[in-house]
Amino acid sequence: MTPLREWLKPPRYILPALFAFAVVSLCALAWFGWKWINQERIVDAQRAREKLEESADRVAAAMRGALAETGDHLSAWAMAPPPSGKPEDGVLLVSDAATLTAWPPARLLYYPTASGDPEAPAALFNDGEALEFQSARSSATLVEVADWYRRRLATANDPATRAGALMRLARVLRKMGRTAEAMAAYSQLAAIPKVRVAGAPAELVARHALCELSATRDRDACEALRADLLRARWRLSRGQFEFYYGEAARLSGSAHPPSPAALAWSDIAAQVWEQMPRDPGARGQRSIWVDGHPVFVIWRGSAGRRAVLITTPELLMKPALAGLDATGAAVDSDGRLLTGKLKPNAYAAVRTAAETQLPWTIYISGTQIKQPTLEERQRFLLGTVIVMAVFIVGGGSFIARAIRRDLEVSRIQSDFVSAVSHEFRSPLTSIRQLSEILALGRVHGEERRQVYYETLVRESTRLQRLVEGLLNFGRMEAGVRQYRFEELEAASLVERVASEFQPQIADSGHSIQLEGAVDSCPIDADPDAMAVALRNLIDNALKYSPLCPTVWVGWGVTGERVAIHVRDRGAGIAKSEQRAIFGKFVRGSAAAAANVKGSGLGLAMVRHIVAAHGGEITVASRLGEGSTFTIFLPAAEAKVAKV
Numbered sequence: 001m002t003p004l005r006e007w008l009k010p011p012r013y014i015l016p017a018l019f020a021f022a023v024v025s026l027c028a029l030a031w032f033g034w035k036w037i038n039q040e041r042i043v044d045a046q047r048a049r050e051k052l053e054e055s056a057d058r059v060a061a062a063m064r065g066a067l068a069e070t071g072d073h074l075s076a077w078a079m080a081p082p083p084s085g086k087p088e089d090g091v092l093l094v095s096d097a098a099t100l101t102a103w104p105p106a107r108l109l110y111y112p113t114a115s116g117d118p119e120a121p122a123a124l125f126n127d128g129e130a131l132e133f134q135s136a137r138s139s140a141t142l143v144e145v146a147d148w149y150r151r152r153l154a155t156a157n158d159p160a161t162r163a164g165a166l167m168r169l170a171r172v173l174r175k176m177g178r179t180a181e182a183m184a185a186y187s188q189l190a191a192i193p194k195v196r197v198a199g200a201p202a203e204l205v206a207r208h209a210l211c212e213l214s215a216t217r218d219r220d221a222c223e224a225l226r227a228d229l230l231r232a233r234w235r236l237s238r239g240q241f242e243f244y245y246g247e248a249a250r251l252s253g254s255a256h257p258p259s260p261a262a263l264a265w266s267d268i269a270a271q272v273w274e275q276m277p278r279d280p281g282a283r284g285q286r287s288i289w290v291d292g293h294p295v296f297v298i299w300r301g302s303a304g305r306r307a308v309l310i311t312t313p314e315l316l317m318k319p320a321l322a323g324l325d326a327t328g329a330a331v332d333s334d335g336r337l338l339t340g341k342l343k344p345n346a347y348a349a350v351r352t353a354a355e356t357q358l359p360w361t362i363y364i365s366g367t368q369i370k371q372p373t374l375e376e377r378q379r380f381l382l383g384t385v386i387v388m389a390v391f392i393v394g395g396g397s398f399i400a401r402a403i404r405r406d407l408e409v410s411r412i413q414s415d416f417v418s419a420v421s422h423e424f425r426s427p428l429t430s431i432r433q434l435s436e437i438l439a440l441g442r443v444h445g446e447e448r449r450q451v452y453y454e455t456l457v458r459e460s461t462r463l464q465r466l467v468e469g470l471l472n473f474g475r476m477e478a479g480v481r482q483y484r485f486e487e488l489e490a491a492s493l494v495e496r497v498a499s500e501f502q503p504q505i506a507d508s509g510h511s512i513q514l515e516g517a518v519d520s521c522p523i524d525a526d527p528d529a530m531a532v533a534l535r536n537l538i539d540n541a542l543k544y545s546p547l548c549p550t551v552w553v554g555w556g557v558t559g560e561r562v563a564i565h566v567r568d569r570g571a572g573i574a575k576s577e578q579r580a581i582f583g584k585f586v587r588g589s590a591a592a593a594a595n596v597k598g599s600g601l602g603l604a605m606v607r608h609i610v611a612a613h614g615g616e617i618t619v620a621s622r623l624g625e626g627s628t629f630t631i632f633l634p635a636a637e638a639k640v641a642k643v
């Protein structure tokens with residue numbers, strides 16, 4: 001029956017099986033982990049999509065609300081002016097049949113349409129102007145012309161005619177060099193509100209002329225004119241604004257350009273007004289492109305009176321996106337981007353204009369889907385998978401090492417058992433055969449019987465040494481071996497051990513040559529233990545040098561130590577094995593290959609003994625050239641000297 005130990009012994013194929021198991025487990029773990037994480041990602045992406053769809057609905061609803069609210073405000077503002085500062089974004093134009101007003105008032109520097117203020121017809125001044133024209137050619141006196149305009153002024157009742165006459169009178173007076181009178185006329189003209197002369201507001205024309213006449217003395221007046229132009233005091237056309245603003249800046253000496261935003265809004269309003277449908281209806285909205293920029297126009301009112309808000313598409317989009325973790329974009333029916341950002345590779349929730357009743361199609365996209373980041377849970381999962389993988393790899397390699405060691409130990413043990421049994425068998429067989437022959441009385445002749453007795457003694461001594469060696473080694477390993485130190489000469493120790501070998505080597509043709517120092521080499525040692533160590537080294541040297549039968553044993557002092565060496569010219573030991581051979585049950589490959597008997601215990605025992613003496617053992621060897629084992633022991637005198 002197979003013993004339990006054999007059952008428990010790991011089979012040889014366990015290592016590859018374990019390795020395969022670890023690899024398969026790891027692959028399975030990695031696959032499951034990957035699937036698991038991927039699943040999580042898909043769920044997260046799905047959740048993010050749902051969130052985006054929700055956000056898109058909320059944005060659309062918010063925009064619809066904002067649009068309705070803006071429409072309500074516009075309806076109210078068509079009837080009554082908006083409160084100051086309104087609208088906050090863009091510009092509001094309120095128009096009726098005759099007038100067009102912009103809110104907030106200073107947001108437009110010039111208007112899209114001409115002012116509706118009255119102006120006296122030029123025909124009223126035909127005669128005066130004809131006279132003025134002749135005076136330039138025929139030197140008719142300007143005094144007459146001035147009188148003509150004065151008469152016209154005296155008879156004029158309506159402010160427009162008075163303004164026309166005053167403007168012309170002041171002009172003639174300027175030509176005559178009567179600056180003070182001209183300025184007085186301009187001052188009167190400046191005081192007439194809401195009339196036009198030569199197409200421009202009378203007050204502006206007069207104040208500009210006054211500035212020109214008194215530029216050197218009255219810069220403040222010119223600065224005030226510039227400020228009034230920036231405040232949009234008059235309704236001017238673009239050309240008028242540019243001319244008078246340039247003049248005011250020149251005369252006041254100020255180089256400040258008007259604000260780019262105000263200029264831009266004025267320009268946008270002018271272009272939008274031009275593109276507006278002739279009869280737009282009571283309510284409506286549309287996107288208009290001005291110089292490549294989108295503008296959103298929304299209007300309310302009746303045919304007679306209408307409020308038009310010109311603004312940017314952000315007006316609706318921005319507040320609707322506030323507080324949402326998403327980015328939005330609005331696209332018009334031609335696919336042009338009006339506001340926001342379109343992310344090309346990201347998922348976006350789309351709401352078409354038809355679905356939402358909004359003027360644009362809306363795209364809402366989030367950041368999470370485009371660049372999925374590892375969420376905390378995913379990181380935890382990944383961490384778990386990695387920890388499990390580390391455990392499998394670590395555990396697998398630990399078990400593999402343990403099994404390998406176990407296999408190695410069992411191999412060494414079985415090698416040892418077979419080697420030792422072989423060692424035992426040969427002396428035992430000879431003892432048994434010889435003693436049988438002797439017992440049966442088959443040996444004739446005293447001489448021959450003597451040889452048999454000697455052989456019996458030799459073989460039993462060998463057997464005893466073997467048993468003692470094993471017992472000694474067992475004691476050493478257990479740490480219970482007792483050493484009895486005494487001072488002895490290295491030379492006498494070596495000579496004693498070498499002489500023990502004489503009967504053994506006499507027949508085999510081997511020889512041991514001693515090459516010791518003449519000086520005394522005293523050591524403190526257990527003579528029996530040291531003899532065992534030396535015997536092992538000499539025995540090995542003889543065993544492993546079959547072709548060169550001489551073995552050299554020497555001794556000497558090196559520094560404070562005594563060195564005893566055993567040299568041979570035998571098989572030698574590979575460099576890679578020179579450390580390992582001092583381990584128990586370890587045999588060299590050359591020894592095993594040459595089928596030399598041994599247990600692998602000799603050198604381990606030597607190392608133990610030498611270490612117990614406070615010394616060390618070294619080996620110098622080359623494969624095929626021989627080996628030298630040297631035992632270094634503290635010299636006895638040196639020891640005394642140290643104490």
Ligand code: ADP
Nearest residue numbers: 540541544581587588591598599600601602603
């Ligand atoms: P073994 O019983 O095998 O001789 P040892 O412990 O005495 O065991 O030696 C261990 C190994 O060291 C040997 O198996 C052999 O390979 C190697 N060895 C020891 N001494 C010598 C030597 N003098 N020459 C070559 N190899 C040696």
